[in-house]
Amino acid sequence: MNRNLYLFDFDGTLTSKDTLFDFLKFSFPKTYNFNYLIFTPLFVVSKLKLIDAGKVKEKFISKFMKGLSVSEIDNLAQNYFEQNHQTLINKKANDYIKQISNYNDKFIVSASVDFWVKPFADYYGMGLICTKAKFDEQGIFTGIFATKNCNYEEKKVRIEQEIDLTFYDEIISFGDTKGDEAMFSISTKSNFRYFN
Template identity: 45%
Template sequence: MKKLYLFDFDGTLTYKDTLFLYLKFYNSRKFTFQFIKHIPLFVLLKMKLLEAEKVKKSFISGVLKGQSRTQIEKKSQEFFETYYPQIFRDNALDFIKNIDPEKTESYIVTASLDIWVQPFADHFKMKLLATQAEFKDHIFTGNFASKNCNGAEKLHRIKEVLAGKRYDKTIAFGDTAGDKEMMDWADESQFEFFH
């Protein structure tokens, strides 16, 4: 019996969204400045007058653009060491601890950027499907190398990576509308399972 687990990250496995947490951890001064600068955009986003992907890209770029891959990876590892395990739901950690890697393949499927989720995925021995940061000559351009990994894009990325693979059962875990397509596609879906 070969199972496939698909876990959303922010809010499903964790108590809080990691985007603001990571950017503030990376550079709190820049974060505060960019946060204030982006307030009008956040308001428009709430009113559904702007695309989430554009605001997200602009905010992340404001803090991280021009940083080297080495520096970002170093900070991401420090972020993991600082916030693991306290930002994770106890039920989620218990569940992950009991996964049999012989019989199960597990993926974290997240709209968060690969740069800061990767150390968590590595720790859990899971594969990662995330929004990808774009680097040129090892410098972060402020752009994404992939589409924002949310909603229909989550399912697109899953199908792409699983092409030709077979599982007896696929179970998806999520907590927002951004997980709907992934959860509808899975054999079984668990909404707010670890809450």
């Protein structure tokens, strides 16, 4: 029997929308619009690749969450998952993941930050490779990332660091943007916008 590895991008592949903005808007409804407005010029400049998108994302998330404890963030993430997962996850993706035999391994590989993606990975029994938040010794979010932004080439780097690919007969990946091309390059079968 073949042992397969399944790699799933998260935003726009498994989900119907970008979860960074959705999670922050859901969790911080009173301050979200004001902060988003302040950051709009930076989002535009990062889209034009004039500044690093990962750094803009780090600063934006920090604006809301710096200084929160692990348990406070876990509560926000769990609440977001419980209230939104049924409408957020693409039905075709949900059905596909649930029919993968436990003999095979499956991972979410995402540029999104671990704290709000982890409840989704746990729910589906999946491993998680993503951008990680940095906490201090007291378990307080420092406002910066512990890893590089897990997108483009970094997806490939992290997959190769965290998974022994020689263990698998097939590597089957799913993505929806140019940010997934490096992940596709190490796959035996790539699926672009498969669930859309």
